[in-house]
Amino acid sequence: NTNIVVAIDGYSSCGKSTLAKALSKKLHFIYVDSGAMYRAVALYFLRNNVDMTDHEQIAQALQNIHLNFHSRDYQTHIILNGEEVSEEIRLMPVSEKVAAVASLHQVRVEMVKQQQRMGKSSNIVMDGRDIGTAVFPHAQVKIFMTADPKIRAERRFKELAPKNPDLTLEEIFESLAHRDYQDTTRAESPLIRADDAIILDNTELTPDEQLQFVLDKVLPFVEQTK
Ligand code: C5P
DSSP states (O other), rough: OOOOOOEEEEEOOOOOOOHHHHHHHHHHEEEHHHHHHHHHHHHHHHHHOOOOHHHHHHHHHHHHHEEEEEETEEEEEOOOOOOEEETTGGGGHHHHHHHHOOOOOOOOHHHHHHHHHHHHSSSSEEHHHHEIIIIIITOOOOEEEEOHHHHHHHHHHHHHTTTTTTTHHHHHHHHHHHHHHHHHHHHSOSOOOTOEEEEEEEEOOOOOHHHHHHHHHHHHHHHHTT
């Protein structure tokens, strides 16, 4: 099996998906935003008032959740049971809930299974929190992204502010810090750098510089498969 896997993990709002998208476009690899999957599950849990202490309810919910990705105009659209939810999963209610949902064992087992299936047959770039540690421990290239927390909050603020006039920079900073705390301290596959992951601190790097940095790591593998 010679398909190439690029695993990109890191903190919230580090620019993982921007980099992963650019890379997949350049190399014609499939791109999978694993965070979008957890967000869609969290949205379903919110809408259906799933009791997160009830294993039966969680199992039932997971059976009822069908996720699909559509790629159009280099944008990834996530479809939850036939409905496009790409925008709704980015809103605050889901952002506040997702880390708790993603810490549930049953949820992780199901998502990891689906993610591993997607990486079986094609070259793939996947971003998330546990891609290099749990989903694809044998990925050829693993990147661990970080950036100054203040810069991350500012970037996210610029992105969200136009549509959310009431949102403050402080709120975003707190929300990111809280989510990072939950993601790094949870019992099951917490966010941690894999031993063989390369650290990419992009505080002072442009998107092009980040892309070049990762291309330099991936291209040797692409050459090998030619
Ligand atoms: O990447 P994004 O910020 O959209 O991810 C949302 C949340 O989903 C993360 O804060 C984390 O709690 C969860 N997640 C995860 N494992 C992944 C991807 C995301 O636990 N591989």
